[in-house]
Amino acid sequence: MLQRIWKAHNLMDLACKDLPCSLNIMEVCGTHTVSIFRNGIRPTLPANLRLLSGPGCPVCVTDQGYIENVLTLAGRDDIIIATYGDMIRVPSKNGSLEKRADNQNVKIVLSSMEALDIAKQNPSKTVVFVAVGFETTTPATAIAVRYAAAENIKNFCILSAHKTVVPAMEALLSSEKAKIDAFICPGHVSVIIGSDAYNPIVTKYKKPCVVAGFEPMQIIEGIAQICSQVAAHAPKVESMYHAVVTPQGNVKAKAIIDEMFEPADGVWRGIGVIKNSALVLRDKFSEFDAAKRFGLSDGHPEDMPGCHCGEVLCGLIDPPQCKLFATTCNPDNPIGPCMVSSEGACSAWFKYGRRKKRENKQ
């Protein structure tokens, strides 16, 4: 193990030694961000290698307009909101779902199929499933809607905030707001989409894309792999996560997504509208689309005042550069979603900062 760590660090040092400026690597996925902090990887990297946290936490990138729509629906007596637990604490100017949890009409579920069961058990109410997530999560929603259609369960619908990862990576590169030299690509999203999905990024933008799992050694070796690609001026797609990621991904899951959903322009917190980055139900299934059923519009309400989640998600600033970080905003009293979600960059930095202080005191 030690030998592998040495080897990885040598590759990093070699690649960074002669660089005129810093090498910025974005870890797209929130679970990577947490693992990087949890395992103390950052301080061991060469000084001119920077890790940027990207837009890979689905809760964090969901725009405020969507949150407001969910809260509006939660206020109706004839609706039950079924949501993954991660969304429950996301604040808005009108409170959060958590504050309404005692209303009995907000239910936390672990699966879209549970939401469907709630609909079957409550025929007098309409169950709206808060469908957030990237490609890892979308197949579950697709299957629930397919069951609802097959079993003619009319009191079930979904409010889709499903998003696709690659268009967001492309949007960050083409906006040129943040300098991104390479990506550590998400592990479990790649189980579905396959590592070949990142080929366009290498072809169009000449940026290395390395898929890694979540254990520290894979992340370190993934970073080292990026470094050797940079040093050799040979960007390509590589996977360190052969155990579960194949080049083509889970073909069945991709087919089910495609059967039920079609791409649409999507609003991302901090990034704005990205072409073809959202998934909405195909017309054939529009009766299960809560946005259509309840006539909801996208809207672009402002983010929470003073919150810089948008810049954090684009890799433009690190969380401590937000004035609210660890002052008014903390995991107990989160102002923005990046502090709410355990995978959010602000939440990971909060823990890291406090640990550092403790180490300094010793």
Next chain:
Amino acid sequence: MCLAVPARIVQLEGDSAVVDAMGNRWNIRTTLVPEARIGDLVLIHAGFAISTIDEEEAKKTWQLIAELDEFQDEQKKHC
């Protein structure tokens, strides 16, 4: 929320399965991994198996998840 958890299939009927991870059992569907059989280890996300996984990789992921839980508990303590 894109983290998937490894678990072993202990019951299977059609695409409805019961899985076990470190003594916790719950219901999932194998719709997306139709080749999965009783005794197989699968990665589970949002109530669905999304891929098969081998023993060694499953162990590493369990360890990681235990550490992340610990991370979150620790985080709560320090708030």
